[in-house]
Each structure stands twice: as structure tokens, then as C-alpha cells.
Amino acid sequence: MHINVEPSILYFGTPVALLSSMNEDGTVNVAPMSSVWWLGWNCMLGLGATGHTAQNLLRERECVLNLPAASNVEAVNQLALLTGSDPVPPHKLAKGYRHEKDKLGVAGMTVSPSERVRAPRIDQCPIQLEAVLETVHPFGHRPDKASTALAFEMRIVRAHVDETLLDTTAPNHIDPDLWRPLIMSFCQFYGLGGKLQHSTLAEIPEESYRPVAHMER
Ligand SMILES: Cc1cc2nc3c(=O)[nH]c(=O)nc-3n(C[C@H](O)[C@H](O)[C@H](O)COP(=O)(O)O)c2cc1C
Numbered sequence: 486m487h488i489n490v491e492p493s494i495l496y497f498g499t500p501v502a503l504l505s506s507m508n509e510d511g512t513v514n515v516a517p518m519s520s521v522w523w524l525g526w527n528c529m530l531g532l533g534a535t536g537h538t539a540q541n542l543l544r545e546r547e548c549v550l551n552l553p554a555a556s557n558v559e560a561v562n563q564l565a566l567l568t569g570s571d572p573v574p575p576h577k578l579a580k581g582y583r584h585e586k587d588k589l590g591v592a593g594m595t596v597s598p599s600e601r602v603r604a605p606r607i608d609q610c611p612i613q614l615e616a617v618l619e620t621v622h623p624f625g626h627r628p629d630k631a632s633t634a635l636a637f638e639m640r641i642v643r644a645h646v647d648e649t650l651l652d653t654t655a656p657n658h659i660d661p662d663l664w665r666p667l668i669m670s671f672c673q674f675y676g677l678g679g680k681l682q683h684s685t686l687a688e689i690p691e692e693s694y695r696p697v698a699h700m701e702r
Contacts, residue, residue: 498670501561503551504530505596505604506541513596513605514541514569515588517561519669521550525696528616530637531624537569539635546618547602548639551610555665555676560592560609562674567591601642611647611664616640658691 499519508514516538520531528550532539542548553561567585568577585591589607596605599615606613616639625634652658661680668675 494671496669496671498668498675500666501553501669501674502530503553503561503564503607503610504538504542504548505551505607506538506548507545507603508537508541508569509544512586513589514538515551515564515592515594515607516569517564525694526641527619528639528641530639532635532637534623534633534635535574539637541569542618542637543621543635545603547604548616548618549599549602549604549606550614550616550639550641551607552612552614553610553667555667555674557609558667558674560594561667563592564588599643606645611650612659613645614641615643615645617642655691 496519499521501517501519502521503515503517505513505515514537516536518530518532518538522529530542530550532542538548566580566582567588568574568582569584569586569588570577571584571586573582573584589596595608597608599606599613602615602617604615606615618637619640620638622636622638623632623634624636625632646659650659650663652660665676668677
């Protein structure tokens with residue numbers, strides 16, 4: 486039997502991304518997030534509009550989506566309750582957030598330069614996607630209240646993947662049996678189980694989805 490419920494959040498489970506973005510003073514901010522969905526080489530990021538990362542994205546119009554594996558969970562957890570905003574906004578203070586300038590240091594993470602964007606890539610993340618901002622939309626509309634979030638449509642302009650995740654028989658193919666994403670479900674961390682059964686959709690050759698000239702800016 487199904488019953489009516491009113492969960493305070495509807496976070497049913499999505500992969501975690503660590504967004505690296507440039508601060509106004511040339512230093513790097515990193516923020517964990519998981520409201521992200523993909524279509525081809527574009528993706529949509531859902532972020533609080535006043536957050537430090539949102540402000541960096543609006544100004545710089547680029548970032549790197551670093552995808553942690555399940556094995557990176559401890560480092561990701563170190564980044565929770567930190568913000569690049571100084572002072573910390575009241576709604577975050579009330580939840581226990583504190584300002585941290587050197588989030589990478591706190592998480593024990595290091596960076597390498599990107600090729601197409603100013604924000605650097607996080608070395609410890611097996612997948613690093615350089616991205617440019619295409620459009621921004623207000624998000625979280627309600628009849629009684631102005632929206633407080635933004636949806637950023639990003640286009641990936643360079644993908645770096647740990648070679649141990651690649652299918653040795655097919656170039657450019659990430660083997661889903663080897664890629665173990667970190668999943669956030671209702672604010673808890675999970676990994677993936679194994680493959681369930683044959684996928685009919687996977688019978689379509691993956692190459693048929695390749696976008697034309699996706700690397701151009
Ligand atoms: C695993 C995880 C997932 C998160 N997902 C999101 C998200 O999708 N969108 C968002 O705005 N904040 C999300 N947060 C909260 C941000 O990380 C938090 O607001 C942080 O302060 C952002 O850093 P910044 O203030 O330096 O931008 C998430 C936090 C964690 C730990």
C-alpha cells in the first residue's frame with residue numbers, strides 16, 4: 486500500500502561531483518554537489534544562488550566537474566559543512582557551516598592545471614571534466630516565494646579519465662563495470678551494486694551518441 490508522505494527533501498540518489506572554480510583573488514574553491522544530470526556532453530547543475538560556487542560560476546563562466554569514486558568518500562566528507570563564503574551566510578551558520586579558504590588542503594587533495602579552463606582539476610578524482618557555462622536559469626519556483634537556486638547548463642570541453650577505467654578493446658569507452666561512482670542518497674553516501682542484467686538500450690552503439698564538434702568553444 487502507498488501512503489501520502491511529505492519528506493523534507495527528495496534526494497533519491499545521484500552521483501557526487503566536486504566543482505572546482507576560481508575565486509576572485511585567483512585562488513581555487515572546491516564544493517561537493519550532487520544535483521547534476523547529463524544529456525550528451527552537456528549537463529545541468531543545481532546550486533544555491535547565493536553560494537560561493539554559484540557566484541564564481543556567474544563571474545568566471547567555467548569550472549571543472551571532478552567526479553569522485555566511492556573510494557574518495559572520506560575526502561568528500563571532509564568538505565561537507567565548509568564554504569568559500571566569508572562571512573558565512575546566516576542560513577549556513579545555523580546549519581553549522583564554517584568558512585574555509587583552503588578546502589583542498591582540508592580534504593588532502595591536490596590539483597593540476599586544466600587545458601581549456603582556468604579552474605584546475607583535482608588529481609584524486611578519476612574523472613575530471615572541464616566545462617564552460619552556456620546558460621543560467623532560476624530554479625526552485627513556487628507560487629508563494631521567489632526562487633533561491635540556479636540551474637547552470639554547462640558544456641564539457643575536455644574530459645580526462647583515469648586510464649584504468651577505460652575498456653581496453655574500445656577507445657573512448659568508459660567501462661561501467663570499472664567506474665564506481667560515489668552516490669549521495671538522502672544525504673548519505675553509497676556506492677553502486679553490480680550490474681543487474683543485460684541492458685537493451687546498451688545494444689545501440691555508444692558511438693551513435695557522439696556529438697559533432699563538441700570541443701569547440
Ligand atoms: C555530498 C554533498 C552533496 C551536495 N549537493 C549539493 C547540491 O547539489 N547543490 C548545492 O547547492 N549544494 C550541495 N551541497 C552543499 C554544498 O556543498 C555547500 O553549500 C557548500 O557550502 C558549497 O560550497 P561553497 O559555499 O564554497 O560554494 C552538497 C554537499 C555535499 C557534502
